[in-house]
Amino acid sequence: MNKKKHFSLLLTVILVIMSLIPSVAMANNESALKSNKGANGSIPQLSPAQPGELIDCERLVSFDFPSTVITKAELVPKGAESNAGQPIEEHCLVQGKMNERVSSVDGQTYAIGFEMRLPVDWAGRFLYQANGGLDGSVVRALGSFTGGQLENGLQMGFAVLSSDAGHTGSQNPLFGLDPQARLDYGYQAVGTLTPMAKSLIEEAYGREPDRSYIAGTSNGGRHAMVAASRYADEYDGFLAGAPGFNLPxxxxxxxxxxxxxxxxxxxxxxxxxxxxxxxxxxxxxxxxxxxxxxxxxxxxxxxxxxxxxxxxxxxxxxxxxxxxxxxxxxxxxxxxxxxxxxxxxxxxxxxxxxxxxxxxxxxxxxxxxxxxxxxxxxxxxxxxxxxxxxxxxxxxxxxxxxxxxxxxxxxxxxxxxxxxxxxxxxxSAMEFMTPPNPTNLDTMRNSGAKMIVYHGASDGVFSSADTARWYNELNANYRNKADEFARFFEIPGMGHSRGGPATDQFDGLGSLIDWVEYGKAPDRITATARGEGNPGGVNPDVPSDWASDRSRPLCPYPLVARYTKGDPEVASSFECKPSSGGPGLNR
Structure with missing residues (x-):
C-alpha cells in the first residue's frame, strides 16, 4: 500500500472513532442521570419531573402494603380546600396508619398515622410535609410550612404526605416513655413512611414520582436535615426552615x-x-x-x-x-x-x-x-x-x-x-433527634440532590447562629464548595419559622425545584412583607411605616443584602454582597 492510500485509510479510521465519541459521551451522561451518581466528584444534573394523571381514587382503599391499613380514600372536589384566597383543585384524600402496636412499656396503643393528598393533575413530584412541635397529629397534607405561603405544595401539583410521626396528642409528651415512639418521632417514621408513600403514588398514577422532596420548619426543619443525612437516597430536594437540628x-x-x-x-x-x-x-x-x-x-x-x-x-x-x-x-x-x-x-x-x-x-x-x-x-x-x-x-x-x-x-x-x-x-436523644453526621452529605451531593436551609435571625428558641456555624463547618468540609449543593439563608428580623418585623413570605419550595430540576442555583430569593391586604395572611409584626408589600432579597450566607440605588421598598434596589464584618463573634 502506498503512503497516500495508507494516510487516507488512517484518516478514515480516525474520523469514524471521533464520530462515535459524542454518542458514547451521551450514553454515559444518560447512565449517570439514571443512576443519580456523579463521576470523578462531579455533581449530576437531575432531569425535570413529568406530569401525570390520577387513575382512580376510591380503589386506593384496597392499597396493599406491609403493616399498612388504609381507612379512607375519597375524592375532594375543587374548592373544598383553599389557600391564600385560591381554590385548591380536585384531589384524592387517603388516610391510614402503619405499624399499629401495643407498647410493652406503657401499655398504650401506637401507630404511625398519615394522610396523603394526591392531585388529579399531578406534577410528577412527591412532597413529605414534615410537621413541627412534638408532632402527634396528622396535619392536613396541603404542603404549607412558610409564612403566608401563596402557593402550597398541593397547588403546585405535588402528591403530599403528612403524619403524626408515630404517636397521638401533640401536647402529650408521655409518648417519650415508649422507646419505639421516641425513635419514630426522631427519624424512623420518615424512613417507614417514605417507601409506602412512593408505592401508593405508583398505585395512584401508574409510576413512582420522578422527583421527591421533604420540607418543613422547626421540628419539621429538623426532620428535613435528618433526612438529608439518613435518607439522602430517597429524596432529591430538602427544604429546612428554622431547623432544630440540635433540638434536645x-x-x-x-x-x-x-x-x-x-x-x-x-x-x-x-x-x-x-x-x-x-x-x-x-x-x-x-x-x-x-x-x-x-x-x-x-x-x-x-x-x-x-x-x-x-x-x-x-x-x-x-x-x-x-x-x-x-x-x-x-x-x-x-x-x-x-x-x-x-x-x-x-x-x-x-x-x-x-x-x-x-x-x-x-x-x-x-x-x-x-x-x-x-x-x-x-x-x-x-x-x-x-x-x-x-x-x-x-x-x-x-x-x-x-x-x-x-x-x-x-x-x-x-x-x-x-x-x-x-x-x-x-x-440517646442526641442520637435519635439529630443528623448522624451533619457536615458529611456525600450521598446527597453525589446524587444531584440539593438543600435549602433558612432561619430567622430573631428565632427565640433555635439559634440561627448555630445554623450558621453548621454551614461554616459544612463548607469547610467541602473545601468552600458547599454552595454547589446546599445554601443557607438567614432572614433579618424573622422569628421562629415566620413573623417578626421581616420579609417572611417567599417561595422556598419553588426555588428548590428550580435548582434540583433545572440547575438554577438560588443566588437570591425575593421575600415580601405580609402587610395589610396580604392574601396569605397579615403579619402583625410588620411596622406601620413600611410599605405593606416591602420586598428584600434573601441572600445565600455569608452574603448580605446591601442597598445600591432606587426605591428602598423593593428588592431590586439591593444586591447580595459579602458582609463587611467577616465571620461574626458567635458564629
Whole structure:
C-alpha cells in the first residue's frame, strides 16, 4: 500500500472513532442521570419531573402494603380546600396508619398515622410535609410550612404526605416513655413512611414520582436535615426552615434561660416581667441605632447580621437606668442577664452547652417573647426535656410543676441525660433527634440532590447562629464548595419559622425545584412583607411605616443584602454582597 492510500485509510479510521465519541459521551451522561451518581466528584444534573394523571381514587382503599391499613380514600372536589384566597383543585384524600402496636412499656396503643393528598393533575413530584412541635397529629397534607405561603405544595401539583410521626396528642409528651415512639418521632417514621408513600403514588398514577422532596420548619426543619443525612437516597430536594437540628440541646438551654430571666423578673410566674415589651423596644432600638445603616440604608432592618454582632455592645449601647425601671432603660442587672442569655447556655465552669443567639431587632415580637418567657416554663420545653429527651425519663409527676422543674434544673448534671442511653432506651436523644453526621452529605451531593436551609435571625428558641456555624463547618468540609449543593439563608428580623418585623413570605419550595430540576442555583430569593391586604395572611409584626408589600432579597450566607440605588421598598434596589464584618463573634 502506498503512503497516500495508507494516510487516507488512517484518516478514515480516525474520523469514524471521533464520530462515535459524542454518542458514547451521551450514553454515559444518560447512565449517570439514571443512576443519580456523579463521576470523578462531579455533581449530576437531575432531569425535570413529568406530569401525570390520577387513575382512580376510591380503589386506593384496597392499597396493599406491609403493616399498612388504609381507612379512607375519597375524592375532594375543587374548592373544598383553599389557600391564600385560591381554590385548591380536585384531589384524592387517603388516610391510614402503619405499624399499629401495643407498647410493652406503657401499655398504650401506637401507630404511625398519615394522610396523603394526591392531585388529579399531578406534577410528577412527591412532597413529605414534615410537621413541627412534638408532632402527634396528622396535619392536613396541603404542603404549607412558610409564612403566608401563596402557593402550597398541593397547588403546585405535588402528591403530599403528612403524619403524626408515630404517636397521638401533640401536647402529650408521655409518648417519650415508649422507646419505639421516641425513635419514630426522631427519624424512623420518615424512613417507614417514605417507601409506602412512593408505592401508593405508583398505585395512584401508574409510576413512582420522578422527583421527591421533604420540607418543613422547626421540628419539621429538623426532620428535613435528618433526612438529608439518613435518607439522602430517597429524596432529591430538602427544604429546612428554622431547623432544630440540635433540638434536645436547645430545649435544655431554654430551661437554663428561664433561670437567667428569673433573676430580674418582678413576677416569677410571669418571666416576661424580666424584659417586657417597652424594654425590649429599648433593646431593639439600641441594636438598630448601631447596626441599621450597615447595609447603607436606614430602614428598620439589620441586614448585615454578622457585622452587627461585632459592632453592637449591649453594655455600651443600651441606656442604663440611673434609678428605677421606667420603660426607657435597662438596669445593670437586666443588661447582664441579656448578655448572658444571648451568649448561650453554659455549664457552671463556663463550657458552652448551646449556641449563642444573634442580637437582632426582631426580639420585639410577641413570638420571640413566647419562646423565651412562656414555652421555657410551660408544658413545652420542660416536659420535652423530662419525658422525651432524658434517659431515663423523669417521673410524670413533674408535669404538676413545670415552673419548678425549669427553675431547679441542673444543667451540669441533668443536662447530660440527653447524651445517655440504657438497655431500654438504646439511643440517646442526641442520637435519635439529630443528623448522624451533619457536615458529611456525600450521598446527597453525589446524587444531584440539593438543600435549602433558612432561619430567622430573631428565632427565640433555635439559634440561627448555630445554623450558621453548621454551614461554616459544612463548607469547610467541602473545601468552600458547599454552595454547589446546599445554601443557607438567614432572614433579618424573622422569628421562629415566620413573623417578626421581616420579609417572611417567599417561595422556598419553588426555588428548590428550580435548582434540583433545572440547575438554577438560588443566588437570591425575593421575600415580601405580609402587610395589610396580604392574601396569605397579615403579619402583625410588620411596622406601620413600611410599605405593606416591602420586598428584600434573601441572600445565600455569608452574603448580605446591601442597598445600591432606587426605591428602598423593593428588592431590586439591593444586591447580595459579602458582609463587611467577616465571620461574626458567635458564629
Amino acid at each position: 440541646k436547645s430545649a435544655v438551654a431554654q430551661l437554663w434561660g428561664a433561670q437567667q430571666w428569673a433573676k430580674v423578673a418582678t413576677d416569677i410566674n410571669d418571666l416576661e416581667t424580666a424584659l417586657p415589651p417597652d424594654e425590649r423596644q429599648v433593646l431593639a432600638q439600641a441594636i438598630l441605632d448601631r447596626c441599621d445603616g450597615l447595609d447603607r440604608l436606614v430602614d428598620g432592618m439589620v441586614q448585615d447580621i454578622e457585622r452587627c454582632q461585632k459592632v453592637f455592645d449591649v453594655e455600651r449601647d443600651v441606656p442604663t437606668c440611673e434609678l428605677e425601671r421606667d420603660g426607657t432603660c435597662l438596669t445593670e442587672e437586666q443588661i447582664q442577664v441579656v448578655k448572658d442569655v444571648f451568649a448561650g447556655a453554659r455549664t457552671s465552669d463556663g463550657e458552652e452547652f448551646y449556641s449563642a443567639f444573634s442580637f437582632d431587632p426582631g426580639l420585639v415580637s410577641d413570638g420571640w417573647a413566647s419562646w423565651k418567657f412562656r414555652s421555657s416554663i410551660s408544658n413545652r420545653d420542660p416536659v420535652a426535656v423530662g419525658y422525651i429527651f432524658s434517659t431515663p425519663p423523669e417521673d410524670p409527676s413533674m408535669m404538676e410543676d413545670t415552673l419548678g422543674f425549669a427553675l431547679n434544673f441542673d444543667l451540669d448534671t441533668q443536662g447530660q441525660t440527653i447524651y445517655e442511653s440504657n438497655e431500654r432506651y438504646t439511643e
